[in-house]
Amino acid sequence: MIRFEDVVKKFGDTTVLEGLSFAVERGERVTLIGPSGSGKTTILRLLMTLEHLTDGFIYVDGDPLTHELRGGKRVERRPKDVTRIRRRIGMVFQQFNLFPNMTVIDNITEAPVHVLGQSREEARQRAHALLDQVGLKHRAGAHPMELSGGQQQRVAIARALAMDPEVLLLDEVTSALDPELVNDVLEVLREVARTTDITMLIVTHEMQFARDVSNRVLMFDHGHILEEAAPDVMFTSPEHERTRQFLQAIL
């Protein structure tokens, strides 16, 4: 479903990713772990086209996302193509990033109406169903600022799901939340994982959650995959000392 091929990402003179390659199968749930600055966020942001890819290729279902080979040369894809492919990917942010000028329901229906071309009625019905699913049926008319962080994040999840993404990117979606609000959000995501076959790339420090939902854990260090394993293996008997230290530090 997702394939990184020799991906290079530089910010000015700092190289964050240097020839990273890995693949994620359709329906797979992959958790990315690793010390701060190891490049986890950068990987998700590249997939969401929020960062410019310095070199290499990213494929979504075999379709190159931002750059492709044409006549043996690496060229940028046309914005129209990028948009078409990007539409299959959704993202939930650490800071929620809801639109404060819109009500909850408008936040959710905006893209389905104006990107997918759904009728307003159709989009509203779906939005209400999604709000029900995230436990916020009664807050459809509220503005984001009237909601707690945990509620905002659940709206953000509903907003992403309303686009029917094939791939969902979750970047530390609970780390901006007060501890008592974390579980509601994780419970919603567990439910999504249980009831859909959406491919997920997850960056999280919630190891129990990672264990529950993911099929595979990738341990990153300085932009490279240090090791990968099924969650129970990774969290109980990692191969590398570095992974052991890292896990000890966060648990």
Place this chain on the structure above:
Amino acid sequence: MSFDWEFALQILPDLLEAFVRITLLVTVVGSLTAAVLGLVWAIGLRSLPAWVGRPLSFVLDFIRMTPLPIQLLFVYYTFNNLSALSVGIIVIGVHYSTYMAESYRAGIESIRKGQWEAATALSLPPHRTWRAVILPQALRATLPSLGNWAIAMFKDTPFLIVIAVPELVTEAKEIGGRTFSYVEPFTLAGLIFLVASYPTAVLMRKLENRLAY
């Protein structure tokens, strides 16, 4: 030097007529022009490629940094098929659009990066990102300053005297020339400006509240 109340009362209708028919007209149409053009400049500067954006930015700086009376005279004598009034409205509108563009720009820059990123993550097309996400938030921050520019423009309308548009102060000067009494017409003109500025400020405040969410 004494103030002749009777004379003042006698010239008031003429002054008010000049005020309503010219000064207000120029201010309202000029402000709308400036508000629309300013927005166009601000969005353009952000979205256009550098080879168009740079020259545009230079032209805007140029207009902002040269005096309004010179621009009025220049346009008036260059395009002599245009009436003085249309030149006045266009020039004052364009002049103030360059200031308003700066205000819009500040408002747009005050929007957090996460808003743009959420719009990208939802694949919103640029026109929806601007219309539904960025501008409603940016305008809230920009509106008070647009109102201030509109009031500044209002107070700059007497410059239209240089191309002989019969606005309030031109009219006052004419009455003075006719009657050799300058105190009453100019005092009244000043008072009219003062009295009109206040409700404008109140109106702006109201509009601002309407945009709140």
